Structure formats: C-alpha cells, structure tokens
Amino acid sequence: MSLQMRFAARSDVGLVRASNQDSGYAGPHLLVLADGMGGPAGGDVASSVAVAHLAVLDDAHGADDLLDLLRGAVASAHAELVERSDADEDLAGLGTTCTAILRSGNKLAMVHIGDSRAYLLRDGTLTQVTTDHTFVQYLVSTGRLTPEQAERHPQRNVILRALGDNDGEVELDESLRETRAGDRWLLASDGLFGVVSNETIADTLATVEDPGTCADELVALALRAGGPDNVTVVIADVLPTGQSVDTTPQVVGSAAADRRRATRGGDGPAARAAALVRAASPDAAEANDDDEPVRRRWVGVVVATLLILAAVAGGLWAAWSWTQTQYFVAPSGQYVAIYRGIPQELGSLRLATLHERTDLRVGDLTQVAQDRLDSPITRDSLAGAETVVENLRSSVVEEPTRRPEPTATTEPGATTEPGATEEPGPSESATTGAG
Numbered sequence: 080m081s082l083q084m085r086f087a088a089r090s091d092v093g094l095v096r097a098s099n100q101d102s103g104y105a106g107p108h109l110l111v112l113a114d115g116m117g118g119p120a121g122g123d124v125a126s127s128v129a130v131a132h133l134a135v136l137d138d139a140h141g142a143d144d145l146l147d148l149l150r151g152a153v154a155s156a157h158a159e160l161v162e163r164s165d166a167d168e169d170l171a172g173l174g175t176t177c178t179a180i181l182r183s184g185n186k187l188a189m190v191h192i193g194d195s196r197a198y199l200l201r202d203g204t205l206t207q208v209t210t211d212h213t214f215v216q217y218l219v220s221t222g223r224l225t226p227e228q229a230e231r232h233p234q235r236n237v238i239l240r241a242l243g244d245n246d247g248e249v250e251l252d253e254s255l256r257e258t259r260a261g262d263r264w265l266l267a268s269d270g271l272f273g274v275v276s277n278e279t280i281a282d283t284l285a286t287v288e289d290p291g292t293c294a295d296e297l298v299a300l301a302l303r304a305g306g307p308d309n310v311t312v313v314i315a316d317v318l319p320t321g322q323s324v325d326t327t328p329q330v331v332g333s334a335a336a337d338r339r340r341a342t343r344g345g346d347g348p349a350a351r352a353a354a355l356v357r358a359a360s361p362d363a364a365e366a367n368d369d370d371e372p373v374r375r376r377w378v379g380v381v382v383a384t385l386l387i388l389a390a391v392a393g394g395l396w397a398a399w400s401w402t403q404t405q406y407f408v409a410p411s412g413q414y415v416a417i418y419r420g421i422p423q424e425l426g427s428l429r430l431a432t433l434h435e436r437t438d439l440r441v442g443d444l445t446q447v448a449q450d451r452l453d454s455p456i457t458r459d460s461l462a463g464a465e466t467v468v469e470n471l472r473s474s475v476v477e478e479p480t481r482r483p484e485p486t487a488t489t490e491p492g493a494t495t496e497p498g499a500t501e502e503p504g505p506s507e508s509a510t511t512g513a514g
C-alpha cells in the first residue's frame with residue numbers, strides 16, 4: 080500500500096521564558112524537533128541550525144539511503160555549530176536536542192539525541208519510541224531510580240548527550256522501522272511531557288482527529304499546566320495515498336521567521352501568574368522594552384546568565400559527585416579493569432576513570448564470563464566491583480593437565496621381578512604438587 084503523511088507543527092514560547100529556543104519542522108517526508116540550550120542566544124542558534132540542515136532532506140529517497148542521509152545532515156549541523164562557537168565566544172556551550180524521522184514509502188528512519196521524545200500511537204496504544212539521554216534516565220535504566228522518582232529528581236534536566244559544539248563524533252540513537260496506515264507520530268519537547276501526563280497526551284492524540292487541532296490542544300494543555308518551558312509538538316498521521324492532504328512544509332519556533340513572537344498563552348490562573356513573573360524579570364524587560372537603555376539591558380543579561388550558569392553548575396556538580404561514588408567492571412585492553420564513575424559521557428567529558436587494571440586476562444575467561452563483559456557491570460561501591468572481579472576469577476578456563484604415570488609400590492617384604500610393574504588399584508589416585 081502506498082502511504083502519505085498529513086502533518087502539523089506548533090510551537091509556543093510558554094508562560095515563563097522570554098524567547099523560544101525550540102524549533103520544529105513537518106513536511107511530506109520529514110519530521111524534526113530540536114530543543115535548544117546554551118543561554119539567551121545559543122539555544123536559538125543551535126536548534127535553528129539543526130532544522131536548517133535536516134530540512135533539505137524533505138524529498139523522496141530510497142529506503143536504503145535514509146539513515147545515511149540523516150547522519151550526514153546531523154554531521155554537517157554539528158560542524159556548523161562548532162564553527163559558530165569558535166567564531167563567537169558568546170555561543171560557547173550551545174547545543175540542542177534533535178529527533179528526526181525521514182520516510183520512504185512505509186519505511187521510517189529515525190535519529191535521536193537528547194531528551195526530546197518521539198511517540199507512536201498505534202491501535203489506541205501510545206508508546207515512547209525514543210530513550211531520554213539524561214542523567215535520571217541512566218539511573219532508571221540501571222535500577223537506581225523508579226520512573227516515578229525520576230520525575231521529581233533534582234537533576235532530571237541534566238542531559239548526557241546533545242548536538243552541540245563539543246569535539247568528536249555525534250553519538251546518535253538510530254533505528255529503521257516500518258509504519259502503516261493509521262499510525263500517528265508525535266515529536267515533543269519536554270515543555271509538553273514535562274507538565275502533561277502520558278495518559279492525557281494519549282487521550283488527546285486518540286480523540287482529536289485533525290493533526291493541527293490536536294497540536295493546538297496539546298500546546299494549550301501545557302500552558303494550562305503552567306507553561307514553564309517552551310513547548311513544541313510535531314504530529315504526523317500515516318494515511319493511504321489518494322486522500323487530499325496539504326503538502327506545504329511547516330516550520331515553527333526559532334527556525335521560523337516569527338520566532339520572537341509572544342506566546343498566545345491563555346487567561347487562566349497560571350497565565351496571569353506567569354505574566355506577573357515576566358513583568359518582574361530582567362529577561363522579559365529585555366525582550367519587550369526596546370527603549371530601555373543599553374547599559375541596563377546588559378546588566379539584565381549578565382545577571383540572568385550568571386544565575387543560569389550557577390544553577391547549571393550546581394546541578395552538574397551534584398550529578399558529577401554522585402557518579403564518583405559508583406564503580407563498574409569492564410575490559411581495559413586485554414585485561415579486566417575496575418573503573419570509577421559511570422560508563423557514560425557528558426559531551427566530550429567522560430564520567431569514568433580507570434581505578435585498577437587487574438592481572439586477569441579477558442581471554443582466559445569462559446565464554447559466558449566474556450559475554451557478561453560485553454556490557455559494563457555496574458556496582459554502587461568499590462567493594463561490590465572487587466567482588467565482581469573475584470567472581471570472574473572463578474570463571475578462568477583451567478588448562479588441561481596431563482595425568483602422571485602411576486608409580487609402582489610393593490608391600491613390605493614383597494619382591495618385584497625385574498621389568499615387572501604393579502597396576503594401581505581402583506581406589507588409588509596420583510597427585511602432584513603435594514608436600
């Protein structure tokens with residue numbers, strides 16, 4: 080069956096932020112969502128650059144080329160972010176999440192980095208397709224937190240992977256999957272799912288038929304919940320060809336020409352309270368009062384930036400401190416080693432250091448033990464990691480030993496004829512190394 084997509088994209092600055100650092104794109108073959116970060120300017124730039132490099136892919140392609148095309152676009156976006164950051168020190172540290180879907184017929188290729196999300200509504204069931212690259216998700220994945228605890232964790236916004244100005248190759252989650260008529264896809268920034276429950280999102284997706292109307296309703300739900308962050312949603316319905324659909328691409332947020340527009344907001348209690356917050360905010364004054372003296376605006380920017388950096392530094396330090404209480408066992412070259420930290424990276428920063436390289440060779444272990452080391456074995460203490468190593472030592476493959484020739488013995492007073500040997504009895508055994 081030949082398929083097509085009916086799509087919509089919506090973005091709102093929210094009720095607290097002074098500018099929209101999200102970007103979104105929806106087209107006949109391509110869906111993209113990027114949530115920028117990096118101060119008053121960096122987030123805008125990063126998400127816009129990501130969308131700009133990916134948007135050129137919105138065309139018909141062979142299914143075998145989809146992932147390569149997405150990888151190439153992300154790599155070129157990364158190169159531009161590094162170049163911009165090097166040229167402008169105000170952009171240092173800029174970055175963005177990026178979730179993109181490229182379609183060819185019924186084949187979908189997806190690349191993902193960061194903590195924006197892709198969801199699939201199929202047969203009335205909503206499934207989160209992507210995994211958040213966050214500190215708390217790592218804790219959930221390793222069994223240290225429950226999903227419920229993660230929602231309230233003070234470091235829930237600390238991202239471990241993003242598309243930014245860090246050196247090295249961008250580490251993407253990649254997948255290739257099939258879609259079918261009736262599927263509804265949602266890309267969302269954390270401004271939506273951070274304040275609106277999965278149950279409410281699922282109910283809205285299942286009951287509001289038109290993608291544009293549904294996207295408007297999801298944004299409105301986030302605003303009614305307080306709208307503490309930019310909120311962006313991209314929705315696409317998979318349909319059989321033959322139905323009339325608008326194929327004009329939609330670009331929203333920072334990547335759109337009207338990215339500095341004020342939020343539509345609302346007139347509920349949350350909106351009225353947020354209006355008071357914005358009125359007292361130096362960032363809001365900068366955004367809304369063009370006649371304000373330049374000196375005062377710069378003071379506002381500096382103060383706001385220092386507050387942001389202090390908050391981020393505090394969160395990162397708390398997260399880093401916790402990682403240094405953790406240990407894991409993994410290969411180091413040909414040997415088993417104990418590492419301090421967690422087997423993750425924060426941009427170009429490794430969150431683990433080599434604590435001890437043991438004398439235990441990986442190649443000497445049984446195949447089962449070697450298979451265990453395919454993934455790091457995490458423990459919450461050095462003693463726990465050392466216990467893992469000792470358990471692995473018990474899995475060393477023993478070298479086969481040659482059975483020694485039996486030694487003839489004679490009873491006292493007995494004689495043995497020359498050349499004769501005495502067979503060992505059934506209960507006799509030879510041992511070596513005794514003494």
